[in-house]
Amino acid sequence: DVKVTQSSRYLVKRTGEKVFLECVQDMDHENMFWYRQDPGLGLRLIYFSYDVKMKEKGDIPEGYSVSREKKERFSLILESASTNQTSMYLCASSSPGAPNTEAFFGQGTRLTVV
């Protein structure tokens, strides 16, 4: 079974803190994604990576950065957390060349910034 694991299910952080969200996949997928999900807005792409050390901005990259030092791990960094970053964060991975090209999701991290 494909597994995408996010390091935390729930996080509470203070405004201004630097926050790290970690995501690890075990299927050797090339592509990894970070989305945030908010009511009425659906899933919005923050960043994606198609290879180690490669990253591309998604639709809402402001206030976020990412790191992909190893193929299996994709980290999302909130440089200085703000209350408007309170959200559900979903990591996903996919393999573009495989017969099954669907995105596999982690369990999500619900982040609250106070």
Place this chain on the structure above:
Amino acid sequence: EDKVVQSPLSLVVHEGDTVTLNCSYEVTNFRSLLWYKQEKKAPTFLFMLTSSGIEKKSGRLSSILDKKELFSILNITATQTGDSAVYLCAGLDTGNQFYFGTGTSLTVIP
């Protein structure tokens, strides 16, 4: 701008009813259309549709794609309370980008 629009936004039905969820898409370099089910946690994959007119079926769920009219439907027959979830539709392009709709929230009442 690539986008995926789902309708209705929410739906409340009684057990045993049949429901149809709609998804229209505008995705440049379209490759496939995907459906996911999300129940308070990670979305889980249901179907991937690449060819027009070929129905995919899994139990009481079925889906079909119309590439000429740029839409897909997800049908659920004989609904059960366990079908209550948000159903997400996503377009996948040849650059391996996913474009998600906002989802349809389905509530099945006993």
